Amino acid sequence: MILLVDPHSGIPVYRQIVEQIRFGVASGLLEPGEEIPSTRALSAKLGVNPMTVSKAFGLLEEDGVLERRPGRPHVVRERRSGSIRATRLEQLERALRPVVTKTRQLDLEPDTAVQMFRRLLEDEKR
Amino acid sequence: MEFVFETNGLTKCFDTVTALDSVDLRVRRPTIVGLLGKNGSGKTTLIQHLMGLQLPGEGSVTTLGRPSSELGHDELIHIGYVPQEIRLLDWMTVEQHLHYVSCFYPAWDREREQRLLDELELDVSRSVGALSTGNLQKLAIILAVCHHPRLLVLDEPVSDLDPIVRAKLLEFLLELLREDEATILVSSHVLRDVEKIVDWVICLDDGHVVTDAALDELKELYSEWRVVSINGDLPERFSEPFVISQEISGREACLLIKEGAAEIDAFRNAHGVDVTGRPLNLEEMFPVLVDTRSS
Numbered sequence: 184m185i186l187l188v189d190p191h192s193g194i195p196v197y198r199q200i201v202e203q204i205r206f207g208v209a210s211g212l213l214e215p216g217e218e219i220p221s222t223r224a225l226s227a228k229l230g231v232n233p234m235t236v237s238k239a240f241g242l243l244e245e246d247g248v249l250e251r252r253p254g255r256p257h258v259v260r261e262r263r264s265g266s267i268r269a270t271r272l273e274q275l276e277r278a279l280r281p282v283v284t285k286t287r288q289l290d291l292e293p294d295t296a297v298q299m300f301r302r303l304l305e306d307e308k309r
Numbered sequence: 310m311e312f313v314f315e316t317n318g319l320t321k322c323f324d325t326v327t328a329l330d331s332v333d334l335r336v337r338r339p340t341i342v343g344l345l346g347k348n349g350s351g352k353t354t355l356i357q358h359l360m361g362l363q364l365p366g367e368g369s370v371t372t373l374g375r376p377s378s379e380l381g382h383d384e385l386i387h388i389g390y391v392p393q394e395i396r397l398l399d400w401m402t403v404e405q406h407l408h409y410v411s412c413f414y415p416a417w418d419r420e421r422e423q424r425l426l427d428e429l430e431l432d433v434s435r436s437v438g439a440l441s442t443g444n445l446q447k448l449a450i451i452l453a454v455c456h457h458p459r460l461l462v463l464d465e466p467v468s469d470l471d472p473i474v475r476a477k478l479l480e481f482l483l484e485l486l487r488e489d490e491a492t493i494l495v496s497s498h499v500l501r502d503v504e505k506i507v508d509w510v511i512c513l514d515d516g517h518v519v520t521d522a523a524l525d526e527l528k529e530l531y532s533e534w535r536v537v538s539i540n541g542d543l544p545e546r547f548s549e550p551f552v553i554s555q556e557i558s559g560r561e562a563c564l565l566i567k568e569g570a571a572e573i574d575a576f577r578n579a580h581g582v583d584v585t586g587r588p589l590n591l592e593e594m595f596p597v598l599v600d601t602r603s604s
Contacts, residue, residue: 190504190505191501191504191505191590191591192588192590193528193531193532193587193588193589193590193593193594194528194588195524195525195528195529195588196525197525198525223487226483227483227484227487230479230480230483230505230506231483231505231506232340232341232483232486232506232507232508233483233486233487234340234508235508235525238525284583284585287539287583288539288583
């Protein structure tokens with residue numbers, strides 16, 4: 184999986200890494216058992232402080248997304264299918280929040296917004 | 310040795326000017342520290358104290374476990390220093406200068422020297438006196454890192470380098486942290502460069518330490534909120550303590566927030582407004598950091 188971070192965004196780089204790996208796991212881009220690059224390798228690749236990478240890995244471990252193996256790179260943890268679905272829904276909800284705010288600011292009715300969302304989803308399918 | 314460097318109540322006056330005022334700093338583990346501040350804020354004076362080039366008026370400075378005024382062979386072989394004003398021996402060639410300096414350090418790494426000369430594209434046959442400011446800076450950096458320093462201090466190291474060389478240098482500093490577990494203190498005005506590699510920020514203003522914190526913590530501390538009222542005008546002023554500055558115009562406002570990220574939902578409901586929050590990067594945060602004391 185290719186990680187891209189923007190060190191000049193106000194979002195701490197460790198959080199950008201956490202979000203992208205979470206998304207990778209939720210979307211199936213990263214499969215259970217798959218090896219994640221080591222802290223050193225990833226820090227060199229992204230050009231960021233190794234402390235930043237190990238902080239991200241630490242959080243992902245706590246969340247049960249990654250599994251630590253002594254002396255070897257982390258792997259993606261096996262997960263129950265229920266929890267994968269929950270993560271997917273969580274990701275979608277977060278992405279939709281700003282859209283909800285915009286809808287309100289534009290003073291549009293919820294029904295209209297939902298219809299538009301449905302239409303866009305169907306357009307994508309074609 | 311508990312701290313890589315440490316200052317306790319460090320105060321320094323030049324005539325009537327207080328350059329450093331009760332500076333307390335402790336840097337413990339291998340890390341890259343960004344030393345920030347406006348011109349004349351005391352950055353260079355602090356660095357000169359750490360290197361034993363200035364004596365404290367009051368207080369104390371310890372570098373690699375020793376009072377910095379007493380640094381000797383055992384410490385100096387582990388320190389690399391690139392001062393702001395680089396003074397080298399003009400009459401030598403680059404090659405001669407490298408050889409001359411390498412004689413002082415038992416751990417001089419020829420391979421690293423060669424690799425840096427290649428990567429930074431510095432011609433060893435040139436005379437030092439004829440080097441451009443940028444090339445002189447490159448040479449000073451190479452001279453400061455080939456002995457695998459445990460502490461590397463760089464005072465405005467990148468100001469005269471082009472973007473490509475700067476990027477290579479930043480990458481190399483990260484390598485020093487990974488491979489040598491060096492502690493690196495870098496003072497710079499180029500906040501975009503600093504932001505990429507540092508994990509700790511020390512900010513001086515008028516000789517005082519105004520910030521001494523992890524970069525990630527700072528990024529989580531400050532944010533900007535765009536506020537739009539859903540119905541009617543906004544109040545004339547928001548009085549929440551976490552709003553540190555505000556610009557209100559009719560139904561819209563732009564607020565600078567400190568330690569208020571968790572309050573966003575409560576704020577939304579209390580005022581009947583839509584709020585879009587955005588964290589600040591280092592460049593945007595800098596004016597706020599150096600302004601906290603006066604406000």
